[in-house]
Amino acid sequence: MIKGPGRLDANALNFSGGPGVLPARVxxxxxxxxxxxxxxxxxxxxxxxxxxxxxxxxxxxxxxxxxxxxxxxxxxxxxxxxxxxxxxxxxxxxxxxxxxxxxxxxxxxxxxxxxxxxxxxxxxxxxxxxxxxxxxxxxxxxxxxxxxxxxxxxxxxxxxxxxxxxxxxxxxxxxxxxxxxxxxxxxxxxxxxxxxxxxxxxxxxxxxxxxxxxxxxxxxxxxxxxxxxxxxxxxxxxxxxxxxxxxxxxxxxxxxxxxxxxxxxxIGDLDRMCERNRRKAERLYSVIDRYPELYRGWAAPEDRSLMNVVFRLATPEREAEFLRQATQAGFSGLQGHRALGGIRASIYNAMTLVAVEQLAEFMEEFAAKG
Ligand SMILES: Cc1ncc(COP(=O)(O)O)c(C=O)c1O
The missing domain is CATH 3.40.640.10 (Type I PLP-dependent aspartate aminotransferase-like (Major domain))
Known part of the structure; x- marks a missing residue:
């Protein structure tokens, strides 16, 4: 059973490519x-x-x-x-x-x-x-x-x-x-x-x-x-x-x-912002790399974006199922751009580490279910 977002509200789990998430305080x-x-x-x-x-x-x-x-x-x-x-x-x-x-x-x-x-x-x-x-x-x-x-x-x-x-x-x-x-x-x-x-x-x-x-x-x-x-x-x-x-x-x-x-x-300054963005991106790319038979990262590893984590699943049906379950678990905005399809998790500055952790766990559990 997917744990689900629990304490985070829908705004915190908005992985949309833009307009994107804003800080809760804002x-x-x-x-x-x-x-x-x-x-x-x-x-x-x-x-x-x-x-x-x-x-x-x-x-x-x-x-x-x-x-x-x-x-x-x-x-x-x-x-x-x-x-x-x-x-x-x-x-x-x-x-x-x-x-x-x-x-x-x-x-x-x-x-x-x-x-x-x-x-x-x-x-x-x-x-x-x-x-x-x-x-x-x-x-x-x-x-x-x-x-x-x-x-x-x-x-x-x-x-x-x-x-x-x-x-x-x-x-x-x-x-x-x-x-x-x-x-x-x-x-x-x-x-x-x-x-x-x-x-x-x-x-x-x-x-x-x-x-x-x-x-x-x-x-x-x-x-x-x-x-x-x-x-x-x-x-x-x-x-x-x-x-x-x-x-x-x-x-x-x-x-x-x-x-x-x-x-x-x-946050403090752009160094700290970058550090936080890196941690978020690394968490998601590490799941993609751990399950290569399921998740296929779009970008060459050297060019991976800290902001938009784009990947495909083996078939359109698996992608549709991924999105269906993700929506059910409270995540939104994960559908890839209409020009490309697939999945895109946009993790702009305001996206929290906690929300990214929840998405990473969701991806791991989806992979574990096979
Ligand atoms: C990098 C980049 N440039 C330009 C645009 C177009 O922006 P706008 O819709 O503000 O014209 C977008 C839209 O998402 C974008 O991501």
């Missing part, structure tokens, strides 16, 4: 803020984005983010809308408007593949590495990449959410603009943000609910952006307006601020 704070935001006395859903309170919230959120990442003033922080998908267009619109230049892309999975077509509308594109021939089971090794010194920029996705492939090194050249979609592993581990010229990450994995996307951009890049961009699509307009160009998603930004406070006050 959910409580949001519940309270929907009734009455601290310091305002009104529901957060009715707080004016033109209020001093909201301007201070944006500033404080930026300060917390800078502190966590040790992000210097060389980089601006923007809170934008349109999801990571809008960034697939805004990046080439800002950085690839000259037809003589070529942008380089790493095509390592579902989301990086999606990021490429909008770039074709702006200029020339070279796919520097394409994982499709290998079925997107692995990432390139450093010696397989020959990035050009004269590329407009190099774009890659640090964590392929669908396939569960994560870069554990930084590709590209330090003398070429490096752009990274960190939507599904932002703030999961420490890294040097100054090696990146532009980072974007939507909130709905590690930061909060959908609705806000963070963009960290080296200020010097903004000087070269074309002059004819519509203001709503121009990073400079958002920077000048301190991310309050038009009505921003006040609630989503408030949630991000609470998640950052949780990370700082309860």
């Amino acid at each position: 959910l409580e704070e949001l519940e309270e803020a929907i009734r009455s935001a601290p310091g305002v006395g009104l529901s957060i859903l009715g707080v004016s984005h033109r209020s001093d309170w909201f301007a201070e919230l944006v500033d404080q959120t930026e300060r917390d983010l800078r502190a966590l990442l040790r992000l210097p003033e060389s980089h601006a922080v923007l809170f934008l809308q349109g999801g990571a998908s809008l960034q697939f267009s805004l990046v080439p619109m800002h950085l690839l408007r000259s037809k003589e230049q070529t942008a380089e892309y790493l095509r390592t999975g579902y989301w990086s593949a999606k990021s490429i077509s909008p770039a074709h509308l702006e200029g020339q594109v070279r796919v520097l590495w394409d994982g499709e021939g290998g079925g997107f089971h692995r990432l390139p090794r450093p010696h397989e990449l020959k990035p050009a010194a004269d590329a407009a920029y190099l774009h890659y996705v640090s964590n392929e959410t669908v396939e569960g492939l994560q870069f554990h090194w930084i590709p590209g050249r330090d003398d070429v603009i490096r752009v990274c979609d960190m939507s599904s592993d932002f703030l999961a581990y420490p890294f040097d943000p100054t090696r990146f010229d532009l980072i974007y990450a939507h909130a709905q994995k590690n930061l909060g609910p959908a609705g806000v996307t963070l963009v960290l951009i080296r200020r010097a890049l903004l000087e070269r952006a074309p002059a004819d961009l519509p203001a709503i699509l121009d990073y400079r307009a958002h920077l000048q307006a301190r991310s309050i160009y038009n009505t921003p998603p006040v609630f989503a930004i408030y949630a991000v601020s609470r998640v950052l406070r949780w990370l700082i006050e309860e």
